[in-house]
Amino acid sequence: MTAELVRGQNHPLSQAHLEIRVSAGTPVVAAATLGDDGGTVRGVEWVAHPGTPTLPGLEVSRQAAADHRLAVDLDAMPEAVHRVHVLISLPQAGGGPVRFGAVAAPFVAVTGLDGGEVASYTITGLDSESAVVALELYRRQGAWKVRAVGQGYAGGLAELLTDQGLPQAQQLASGIHEAVAQGLARSVQAPPPRTADGDRSRQTAASALGPDQSGPAPYGTQGHQNPAGPYAPQGTPGTPPVPPAAGPGAGHPSGPAPADPSAAGPTPPPTGPAGGGPIDYSHPRRGTTAPPPPPPTAPPAAPGQPAQPVAGDATGWSMEERLYNQIWGMFEDLARTTAAYRSAVDFAESRLEKEIDQVLSDPRNRIGGQGDAAREAALARQTQLVDQARQALDRDLAQLVAEADVVEPALPPAFAGWDNPVWHSYRVPMEIPMALRIGDLGLPESDRLRIPLLVRLPLERGLWIDSGRTAMADDVFVDTHERRRLAMESAVAHTARLLAVYPADEFTVHLVDPAGSGAQALAPLVRSGVLAGPPARGAAGVADVLGRLTQRVDLVQMALRGGVADSLPPDFDTAQQLLVVNDFPHGFDDRAVTQLRYLADEGPAVGVHLMMVADREDAAGYGPLLDPLWRSLLRLTPVPDDHLADPWVGHAWTYEPALVPPGSGVLETVLRQVAAARTKRS
Numbered sequence: 001m002t003a004e005l006v007r008g009q010n011h012p013l014s015q016a017h018l019e020i021r022v023s024a025g026t027p028v029v030a031a032a033t034l035g036d037d038g039g040t041v042r043g044v045e046w047v048a049h050p051g052t053p054t055l056p057g058l059e060v061s062r063q064a065a066a067d068h069r070l071a072v073d074l075d076a077m078p079e080a081v082h083r084v085h086v087l088i089s090l091p092q093a094g095g096g097p098v099r100f101g102a103v104a105a106p107f108v109a110v111t112g113l114d115g116g117e118v119a120s121y122t123i124t125g126l127d128s129e130s131a132v133v134a135l136e137l138y139r140r141q142g143a144w145k146v147r148a149v150g151q152g153y154a155g156g157l158a159e160l161l162t163d164q165g166l167p168q169a170q171q172l173a174s175g176i177h178e179a180v181a182q183g184l185a186r187s188v189q190a191p192p193p194r195t196a197d198g199d200r201s202r203q204t205a206a207s208a209l210g211p212d213q214s215g216p217a218p219y220g221t222q223g224h225q226n227p228a229g230p231y232a233p234q235g236t237p238g239t240p241p242v243p244p245a246a247g248p249g250a251g252h253p254s255g256p257a258p259a260d261p262s263a264a265g266p267t268p269p270p271t272g273p274a275g276g277g278p279i280d281y282s283h284p285r286r287g288t289t290a291p292p293p294p295p296p297t298a299p300p301a302a303p304g305q306p307a308q309p310v311a312g313d314a315t316g317w318s319m320e321e322r323l324y325n326q327i328w329g330m331f332e333d334l335a336r337t338t339a340a341y342r343s344a345v346d347f348a349e350s351r352l353e354k355e356i357d358q359v360l361s362d363p364r365n366r367i368g369g370q371g372d373a374a375r376e377a378a379l380a381r382q383t384q385l386v387d388q389a390r391q392a393l394d395r396d397l398a399q400l401v402a403e404a405d406v407v408e409p410a411l412p413p414a415f416a417g418w419d420n421p422v423w424h425s426y427r428v429p430m431e432i433p434m435a436l437r438i439g440d441l442g443l444p445e446s447d448r449l450r451i452p453l454l455v456r457l458p459l460e461r462g463l464w465i466d467s468g469r470t471a472m473a474d475d476v477f478v479d480t481h482e483r484r485r486l487a488m489e490s491a492v493a494h495t496a497r498l499l500a501v502y503p504a505d506e507f508t509v510h511l512v513d514p515a516g517s518g519a520q521a522l523a524p525l526v527r528s529g530v531l532a533g534p535p536a537r538g539a540a541g542v543a544d545v546l547g548r549l550t551q552r553v554d555l556v557q558m559a560l561r562g563g564v565a566d567s568l569p570p571d572f573d574t575a576q577q578l579l580v581v582n583d584f585p586h587g588f589d590d591r592a593v594t595q596l597r598y599l600a601d602e603g604p605a606v607g608v609h610l611m612m613v614a615d616r617e618d619a620a621g622y623g624p625l626l627d628p629l630w631r632s633l634l635r636l637t638p639v640p641d642d643h644l645a646d647p648w649v650g651h652a653w654t655y656e657p658a659l660v661p662p663g664s665g666v667l668e669t670v671l672r673q674v675a676a677a678r679t680k681r682s
Helices: 156-163 169-181 319-360 369-410 421-425 473-477 480-501 519-528 538-561 590-602 616-632 666-681
Strands: 003-005 010-012 017-035 065-073 083-089 107-112 117-122 131-140 143-153 435-442 451-456 462-466 507-512 576-584 608-614 633-636 641-645 652-657
Touching: 003 010, 003 143, 017 156, 017 169, 017 616, 065 083, 083 156, 107 131, 107 616, 117 143, 131 156, 143 156, 156 169, 319 369, 319 451, 421 666, 435 480, 462 480, 462 616, 480 507, 480 519, 480 576, 480 608, 480 652, 480 666, 507 519, 507 538, 519 666, 538 576, 538 590, 538 608, 576 590, 590 608, 590 616, 608 616, 616 633
Parallel strands: 003 117, 462 608, 462 633, 507 576, 576 608
Antiparallel strands: 010 143, 017 065, 017 083, 017 107, 083 131, 107 117, 131 143, 435 451, 435 652, 641 652
8 A cells, every 4th residue: 555645744664675756747856865863964975966866875867857766775875874855946947937836746756666656745835945855764773764744945955955954055056957957858758668679670789778658767767777787886976977879879779678568569479487487398499480570671881881771670570660669769869869969069168168267277378378379279179079079960860861761751650740641542450550650859959850759559648738838939929729729730630640540440539628619620530420429518528428438447447357358248349448638627527527537547557548638727726636637648739849858868859749731631531531441340
């Protein structure tokens, strides 16, 4: 049982290896301090923060993000440490909120390595505070406990650290904020599960692992793991992190690893369990089935020239799986090569400042031509370093652009953009694809390159199309009605794509539009006849749809738990169900809100999925009650916005929704084929 703590309450910890998860709904900085038996932090070397993320028995994230996972090993804590305080703070840069009272209540949870929650705490009652002590792990009579603290500080991180007795609090707080100012990540996007054989066949170096949607994340959102294990020593405090490998293919053979092996897609039959379970007595090298076809290989390259890219050159048991792995390989390659470029630019700038400081430290160089000459030489060296880094980045980008040019035309409809010609030869599929394209991701340094953003099917979490104001500057010129119209068009495009990639009669869509405000955008879905029924209107319509879907979830859960799944009613709709909700919370009473939360939490496991088009501010009156709902959904935007971060190095990526090109009739054509296939099946 999970202990839901309130402020001041404590709970015993029976495990030494723990993970502390932080969800804030907005980018926050996560840190931790170590205290002695009096609670005093003895120095900056007792603080784990983005600039120094690892201490003995403790590891925090290197970036600001909406979600964090901190690793704690209580057995590895020094004897002098009796307290561990988990801190969260709002960044000082990035244009985000400046006080916790303006955002959703932060949520923290202590979990074991298996993902099971030990204790959780929702930090309510914050107002003008910009930093808060969330939790305290403390040693009492040889045993460890966790206490919910929730102590906020209006003076920010500097005031918090000062209150903990740190003399250098102001300088350390400034250093922490500077460390995250360059790479502010709004939300950490989970990577896909990898295949059993790994990712791209051309990779050779070890890869960083990333968090999975369905399981525990690595220790720190950056994904830079210690090969000796998450709790092994990783250098002394203050040691700068090793920069990520540069260039396509560097440091990424396999992509992220899944927490749940069953989610990893097709895998070869096992030859025997690693520990426990039934034993397979077949010869380990005697195959009984034909091996999978090898991936395509590129023609030999001319001496001194990079190999010509080929679509599907990653490993996999089908062309679809190889393309899937190749896209995620391109995603990681772009993340790492850009990180290498940014790291080189930062090094050049810091070296320039150091050299100029050295020149100015000698009074004789402050006047006359000697000082000017030294400064010009330092500037020339900086320019040379930056130019070299840019040349390496441009070389890698050219290779990735060439790869994208051959991959995009080869994509199946589920992976392809709406402007891809593959849609003009579309036929209703016979099998469910591995994944679905929900948009594209790009970085400022690579305007020419967009990486498809794929999510696995069936959906493991719901989708939230945010119709509120986004962080992009151009959004200030878009009024409320226009944002909601764009959000509905985005939802229709995502819904149509889901209908198109599922076999006929294996995906059912329900619409809830209480006030009818989305009628114009929903017209293509309504006219085509692909919906389970007309959009539900008013409070009565909302209650009816939610009631039926809630009853369906209950029925399937009872059948599965009782082992009688075959005894479902003959007329039971076994298709995957999607509930699209517009204009939330209009038309929702307290009971309907509770049912919606229930569907978001329990529905995906039994084939009931949620897509919400909503502005979070419209539901602000519910307070922290809806925080778990927003956290359970993958936030997407109807306009370009840089709210997603990769799991490898934490860049803030610009997300662009997968929309139908203006004036194109491809969506209506596809929906007509889906409707015709359903009519034929019935």
